Every structure is written in structure tokens, then in C-alpha cells.
Amino acid sequence: xxxxxxxxxxxxxxxxxxxxxxxxxxxxxxxxxxxxxxxxxxxxxxxxxxxxxxxxxxxxxxxxxxxxxxxxxxxxxxxxxxxxxxxxxxxxxxxxxxxxxxxxxxxxxxxxxxxxxxxxxxxxxxxxxxxxxxxxxxxxxxxxxxxxxxxxxxxxxxxxxxxxxxxxxxxxxxxxxxxxxxxxxxxxxxxxxxxxxxxxxxxxxxxxxxxxxxxxxxxxxxxxxxxxxxxxxxxxxxxxxxxxxxxxxxxxxxxxxxxxxxxxxxxxxxxxxxxxxxxxxxxxxxxxxxxxxxxxx
Amino acid sequence: xxxxxxxxxxxxxxxxxxxxxxxxxxxxxxxxxxxxxxxxxxxxxxxxxxxxxxxxxxxxxxxxxxxxxxxxxxxxxxxxxxxxxxxxxxxxxxxxxxxxxxxxxxxxxxxxxxxxxxxxxxxxxxxxxxxxxxxxxxxxxxxxxxxxxxxxxxxxxxxxxxxxxxxxxxxxxxxxxxxxxxxxxxxxxxxxxxxxxxxxxxxxxxxxxxxxxxxxxxxxxxxxxxxxxxxxxxxxxxxxxxxxxxxxxxxxxxxxxxxxxxxxxxxxxxxxxxxxxxxxxxxxxxxxxxxxxxxxxxxxxxxxxxxxxxxxxxxxxxxxxxxxxxxxxxxxxxxxxxxxxxxxxxxxxxxxxxxxxxxxxxxxxxxxxxxx
Numbered sequence: 274x275x276x277x278x279x280x281x282x283x284x285x286x287x288x289x290x291x292x293x294x295x296x297x298x299x300x301x302x303x304x305x306x307x308x309x310x311x312x313x314x315x316x317x318x319x320x321x322x323x324x325x326x327x328x329x330x331x332x333x334x335x336x337x338x339x340x341x342x343x344x345x346x347x348x349x350x351x352x353x354x355x356x357x358x359x360x361x362x363x364x365x366x367x368x369x370x371x372x373x374x375x376x377x378x379x380x381x382x383x384x385x386x387x388x389x390x391x392x393x394x395x396x397x398x399x400x401x402x403x404x405x406x407x408x409x410x411x412x413x414x415x416x417x418x419x420x421x422x423x424x425x426x427x428x429x430x431x432x433x434x435x436x437x438x439x440x441x442x443x444x445x446x447x448x449x450x451x452x453x454x455x456x457x458x459x460x461x462x463x464x465x466x467x468x469x470x471x472x473x474x475x476x477x478x479x480x481x482x483x484x485x486x487x488x489x490x491x492x493x494x495x496x497x498x499x500x501x502x503x504x505x506x507x508x509x510x511x512x513x514x515x516x517x518x519x520x521x522x523x524x525x526x527x528x529x530x531x532x533x534x535x536x537x538x539x540x541x542x543x544x545x546x547x548x549x550x551x552x553x554x555x556x557x558x559x560x561x562x563x564x565x566x567x568x569x570x
Numbered sequence: 571x572x573x574x575x576x577x578x579x580x581x582x583x584x585x586x587x588x589x590x591x592x593x594x595x596x597x598x599x600x601x602x603x604x605x606x607x608x609x610x611x612x613x614x615x616x617x618x619x620x621x622x623x624x625x626x627x628x629x630x631x632x633x634x635x636x637x638x639x640x641x642x643x644x645x646x647x648x649x650x651x652x653x654x655x656x657x658x659x660x661x662x663x664x665x666x667x668x669x670x671x672x673x674x675x676x677x678x679x680x681x682x683x684x685x686x687x688x689x690x691x692x693x694x695x696x697x698x699x700x701x702x703x704x705x706x707x708x709x710x711x712x713x714x715x716x717x718x719x720x721x722x723x724x725x726x727x728x729x730x731x732x733x734x735x736x737x738x739x740x741x742x743x744x745x746x747x748x749x750x751x752x753x754x755x756x757x758x759x760x761x762x763x764x765x766x767x768x769x770x771x772x773x774x775x776x777x778x779x780x781x782x783x784x785x786x787x788x789x790x791x792x793x794x795x796x797x798x799x800x801x802x803x804x805x806x807x808x809x810x811x812x813x814x815x816x817x818x819x820x821x822x823x824x825x826x827x828x829x830x831x832x833x834x835x836x837x838x839x840x841x842x843x844x845x846x847x848x849x850x851x852x853x854x855x856x857x858x859x860x861x862x863x864x865x866x867x868x869x870x871x872x873x874x875x876x877x878x879x880x881x882x883x884x885x886x887x888x889x890x891x892x893x894x895x896x897x898x899x900x901x902x903x904x905x906x907x908x909x910x911x912x913x914x915x916x917x918x919x920x921x922x923x924x925x926x927x928x929x930x931x932x933x934x935x936x937x938x939x940x941x942x
Contacts, residue, residue, distance in 0.1 A: 386610065397815075475775055540771070
């Protein structure tokens, strides 16, 4: 039972950072940026490259996070601002295109091989029968701290108030003297950083290959929609629900049903949970778990 | 203006024509090979490349093929079926090779072989052991024994260690399914019990979920098979979860993943793989160590080596590159037997290798040591 919850919690932390980033950007510029999942991959790959170039782990991760934030702003200025002038659905398609281009660039630069960060080997930990690794605990802690900082920023600072104002009513916010473009780009920068941290925490606990972004797309979107797109912090709840559902699928022993002692669904069936929840929510509760101003996704 | 455009188009068309001409000099004899030089199995792919390189040297020292020096055009499959088939199309239509050798994993060899069979091109499988390889078709041949033979050896070996209850972890492709099914059949026929079988999808960032699933059955030992860097990740995570420290791991075709796995994550690992026999094997080992200053990267270089030697011998026997003549010569050579680095190669009526040496291996430090 404890193993179940720790697996679900770790998975939720994987998804939450990127889902919150997605939702936060959506709240300001009203389109879900598909390329965000690829920013996570950029972050992971950059950190691995920087580390193999001789940087320390923390320096490599920090530099990579800042670089991805800057990259996100660059893409926003160069591509999405222009596309958004046409229509938000065009921007969505543009972000899909960017996502594919990034994926092709990864294939060119890194090839299909999986990469890992160079980490010291640490002995496994057993807590109340739960198998954990030290890196899992570190990454979980990091995710929680980053999410808490983002929540503080959103709820307790002037910038956060401006962000919420722009999200609620951009023209009105602009009329009161808030520079909406600046606020948007700051949020885009933060979203890039959060995606990069999400990618790096995944790299700390496993290997990174060019498929990582594509594999994240569905559960991250499902988590963001579940929380109500544009409702940044509730994407965390969305991530927890998706993670619980995925863990039920992979951790439930269906042996008794199959007439065997032990029988599990293959772990590759986990995305089914995201799909099912996504469809159910789009049908019956398109605004997400909580009511937000978004009426349609 | 129109004339200028027309002549420009003419120049472009001419250029395209010249490009279509194979870039290989006419005084070379070319064969094609498709192997995983990148991707999870890149280490084995490099071993296969070395085997091919040594075979080319050897064939050329003996006078080449049809009086010309042999050249093998090597294409990278990237460990992906579609890339392998694209490479085969290029080899067949641009380089016009009379025979293609490839690939490594059954999940890729089978579609690749099917494409070549469809085109009527002779195909030699240098490594894949899935039982489904037998059904590829009339122009496809194997230099390696298939998994009905290998899993029986593994089942006997695992029982010999006194492990009666095991769980199987295998990749979800033609090879992994074949291994899981055949191993279970042989293991249970010999009195063992497979408690559960977990099939994993290739290319995942982590295999913790699967490892926790195999642990739930509480077996005496874990039997698994994995490619290159994925095997390394599975072993590392099994170590990090503490699974390795509690129960033994047994690797089917252990050389596929041994080289990529750091020593600290495979203490006490044992397994089996295809082996080498006879005088041919000894001389291949010597040539290999002289050329590359290290031991074999995997067990599969020798089979790629033999595929080239066998193909060269068959084409020399046929006396031409005509597909029917080459296929007939392969059949005859397969009946009569051919001595390669991997022992005597004989082919059965389905064009598959009839017998096949296997070895038991154990890990010592980073190295793999055969034992009895």
C-alpha cells in the first residue's frame, strides 16, 4: 500500500511541474503549448551535455534550466506572438509543428540512444517496505520546492497579482497600466524553466531519449485539463489523479482474475488511464475538477 | 529566357542522373549489410561491423568474390524497423547489391527480411533468434540457431542452479515474446514453474514499474533478456531498488547487454549466449584481438563475420549474381556445411541453422567469463 502511494506520488511529481507550466501559460495567452513537453527534453539533454562537458551536476542543471527559459521566450517572441495574432488554434498547430521540429533536432544531435546523467550510485532505501532511491527523494523534494515557490510567486507577489490580472482580463489589466507583454514573457520564461526542471528530475531518475517528450504529452495534457486549463495550481491535483490512475493500472495484481498467482497489465498500458480520464472529463466536466473561467478547452 | 530555363532544367536532370549511378567503382564486388550502429544495441552493432570488416579482409586475401575485391556497404538501422527497410530499399535500388545481410533484433530482421523476400533478394539473418524468423520466406536464411534451441539450453541451466520458481522479464517484440513463450514451455516441461511473465515496451525512461511487477511474485530468480543500454538501465534500477542484492538475475543472451552495463550493477549476474567453436572460432578471436586490441564486444560479431564469408562462398560457387543461381548455391552450401568462426554452419529445409553452440557465462568484474 505504501509502495502504491509512493509510486503514485513520484509519478505525480513527474507530471506536475510541466502540467503547471502548461496551465500557467494557457491562462495568459489562451493556447496550450504542445512544445512545452519538448522543452523538458531540451532541459534534460542540455544538462546531460553540460555535465559531460565537465560542469558539476548543480551547475549543469541550473544553466540548462535558465537556457530553456530563455529559449521558451525566444520561441514565444519569434513564433507564438505572431501566430496568436491570427488565432489561438493556429498557435496550437504551430506549437505542434515546433514540437516535431525539436524532436527531429534531438534525433539529429543525439540519435535514438538513451542518455543518463553521471550520478554516484547510492544504496537503496527501504522505508516501511517501500523501495525508494535517494535520487527519487531528491527529485521529489525539488519538485515540491519549485511548485511551492511558484505558488508563492503567484499568490504573494506583485508579479503574481499582475499575472492573475492579465489572466482574468487582459485588456482591463493593460488599461490599469500592467505591461501585459512583459508579464506574459516572464510567465513563458518561468514555464520554460519549470519544464526544464521537470525534464532534469526525470533524467535524475532514469534515462532520457528523444521519445521522452512524446511520452509525456498525453499525461501532462490530461493533468492540465483535469485541473482546468488556465488554473495553474490545480494542475497539481490533476497530476496526482492521473498518477494514481496510472499506478492502479500498473500496480494491481490481476492474477486472481486471470487464474494465475501474479499477473499485471503491461506498464505500457499506463497511458490508457490518461486517455480514459481525459475523454471522461472532456465529455462531462470540460472545465476540469474545479470551476474556472475557462469554459472550453 | 525559356531556353535558359530549359537548359537549366536539363543540367539539373543530368546531375540527378549522375547521382543515381552507384558511387562504387566498377572493379569492386558489393554486398549490403544493415546493422544497428546507433540506438540501444549500438555496441553489438559495432561488434557486427568489426566481424564484417574482418570477413572482408579475409575474403579479399583469398581472392575476393567473382575475381573482384569484396566491399560490404554498411547501413545503420538506428534500431528502428522503418529505418532498416529504407536502408534496404537504398541498397537494393541504388547500390544494386545481390544480397543483403541484416539486422540484429528480430523485431527488425523480420520486416526487413519480408521486404527482401518480396523483392526476391537473397537475405541472410546474422543474429536474430525469434522463432518467427523461420517464417520470413523463401529467400531468407539464418546463420544463427533460433530461440527454441537457445531457451531449452537456458531452461536447463536455470534449473541446474536449483531455481525452480522464476519470473520472466522480456521486451515486447518478436524476439522477447519468442523467448518468453519458449522458455516457459521448456522450463515447465522440465519441472520448473514460471510464476509470472512481464513484457516491457522498449525505449522507456525507466523500468521500475516492471521490476516491481516481477518482484511481486517472489521468485527464486529473475530470468530476463534485454538489449544493450536498456539492459544496463534495467540492471541499474534493479540494483537501486535492492532487487539484485536479494535474488539472482539470469540473462538470456547475456552478451547483448553485458558490455553496456557497469560492473557495479551486475555483481553475480550469470546467463547464457550463443558461442564459438572449433579452429575457425580460435583464429577469428586472434584476428579480432589483434585488430581491435580488446575482447569481443558481444557474441554476434562472429555471426556477422560468418554471414559475409558464407555469402561470398555461395556467390563464388554460383559464379554469378543472378538471384536464382545465388539462392541455389546457398542451398547447396547449407546442405554440405560451411566452416565459420561460429563452428560448422548447416541449414535445414527452412534455411535455418540446424545446430548451434551455446555457452554459460558469469560476470567477473566488468568482464564476461564462460564457465562449465
